[in-house]
Amino acid sequence: MAFDLHRCAVAGDAEELLLERVYPAPASTLRSPFQRDRERIVQSRAFRRLAGKTQVFTSRASDHFRSRLTHTIEVAQIARAVAAALGLNEDLAETLALVHDIGHPPFGHAGERALDECLRRHGRRFDHNLHALRIVEHFEQRYAAHRGLNLTLGVREGIIKHSRDYNVSEHPELAPYFLDQRPPLEAQLIDQADEIAYLTADLDDGVESGLLEIGHICENVEILARCYRIVEQQHAGVEEKFLFHEALQLMQNILTDDLIRNTRDNARAIGAESLADIRMHPTRLALFSPQVEAERLQEKRYLYETLYTCDALEVEHDKAEEVVTALFNFWINDPEELPQAYFDEVQDEGLARVVADYIAGMTDTFIFLQYAQIKRTVRR
Template identity: 40%
Template sequence: MEFDVTQLGFGTGARAPWAENPWASRGRLVPEPSSPTRSEFQRDRDRIVHTTAFRRLKHKTQVFVAHEGDHYRTRLTHTIEVAQIARALARALKLDEDLAEGVALVHDFGHTPFGHTGEEALDALLADAGGFDHNAQSLRIVTKLEQRYAEFDGLNLTWETLEGLVKHNGPLVGEGAKPVPEPIVDYNLKHDLWLASHAGLEAQVAAIADDIAYNTHDIDDGLRSGLITLEMLEELPLIARLLADVRHRYPGLEEPRLIHEVMRRQITVMVEDVIGVAQANLAAVKPQSADDVRHAGRTMAHFSDEFVAADRDIKAFLYRHLYRHPDVMRVRANATRIVQDLYAAYMADPAAMGGRHGQAGVGDWPVQMRAREVRDYLAGMTDTYAIAAHRRLFDHTPELR
């Protein structure tokens, strides 16, 4: 969709009426004095970057396990790319860039080792204890498990950042909604995050930035691995059009440069489409505050119909040719076994976890409580730590190659 360049926020420093105002935040669960040098959302972003959970993303799988190659994306590099796109969208739409960036930086904190494979395995293992949801785990990390500050557990982030973390994909309560995960229900009882409404626009752009980022870089990593070829991409109309444009403009361009030129164009056209759609929605709804966006009854930042179809085609292509490729599935099966083995070992002997998770008495807790403690420990592991832990406890550890 085309956008109105005269309405972009680049270089203006202007904040639109529908943007969040960091000087009028709904505050933090534990009141704190304001900073003379940083806005509330800047402080949130900085706290997120300085966490243990953020550093752990370096060794958590995106698609390819870390030791398969140094140049593949990890959860950390994916997160940084999402934050860059979210910030660009926020600037164009005159939003609070720090809040959009903060939500993007924290959105994958709750992911397990081995990417979605680990999440699916843990969800199945915890079926009788509420299952596993990485958004809920992200909230648990930033409100409970990060224990760094003298006056509170977690990071004591603002209401707006927590709301964006929990609801960036839409309302959690209402028609057609799935049951709300227990960690979100528990926190919401003491700090109401308005689970029935949409999130602010900053969180919405962080969510669509996630789609743009992984649609692009998973193709890039697939090409790098050899599991996807440029010829295979011809079946995707959007990518085929971009390929043709680059080949016409730069005949004979060597493949690495060709791939990069296509990938950067893919990000650009998707970002521009979202800007155009958001501008049209904002013009129709005419929100005069961030809460007007929340109560608009629909998402404001999303793809046009044309790009919804392109997004669907790309995802289906990636599932068919990358995520379900036999080589990837073999690694996924072995990663699943590692998570299953560790879960069984820690349920049988919680002391093996060590630290606060393996504290005396955990083994006497009811099964569901013990399972949640194992969940927190396992979900916090990196790929490398999980593999090392398995080697300590078992005679044979599956190869993730």
């Protein structure tokens, strides 16, 4: 009999601390609190904007490449499957997966690096997890009685802690989020589900783009090569691209199954019988096994060396830095050109943070329109 993690799951009853909201909300007989959070996130403007934000390739390159939105949906599928297999709270895991990238700026990680570099010059930093929290607590305005989405404490904690830990001495504003404790397993598994989704998808999109070759991948990525050999034996004579797609699916299943098995084994090893046991353990438990972790790192290094830093994408990254930096400097030097709602925030938040907030919310298309507009303004 498999070790049961149900007792370590985040509960869904009305007495659970993690179900608390900042503002009172009427109870629903049809939906759990985390289901309601999921729907609030999916209906938010920030979530919709993920469709226009780069994952690896910009939407201008092809309609078939993943956007932040399609990547997010893939992460949610994996997260819910893992949570179900472990007996955890599936609604919470799915909700955290859907919100995990909501704080990313345009142009993917290149845009994030550029925005962070701009803020560094003003003694600030950009962190997409913390920005996501600002989005759901402040920027989304859908309710008459308050700002923000009024999400449960459990979802807000997971937004900031799913991929890293924060120190209360450096972030005293995050003190309500149990910074001296590990997050629940539902939050811990999101980072690994994210890894599974993008490691699979980026190989797929890399081959689709013509920047990666299937044979070269098999020569350098052992886990994919092993999967390819298996499907090749099962489907002799089938065209290479179809074998590759089958191999990617098998690889995703191997990674997912290993995460489920190893997380369960880790919890069993510490004798976890409650959520408190998970929280008080000094390290996270939702991890891959050592062998699979080594293969994951090998694939990740391969993607960095051959795809993420290739000449074709470096051109895109350089353009992202140019656009973000130019817009940031423009509004720093002329803040009255900001939209009124953002200009009104300057006194409370500081100009640099407000400018970064404005840029971070943009889609790739919108930021290019803004860039073209300021270039015309400067020329005049």
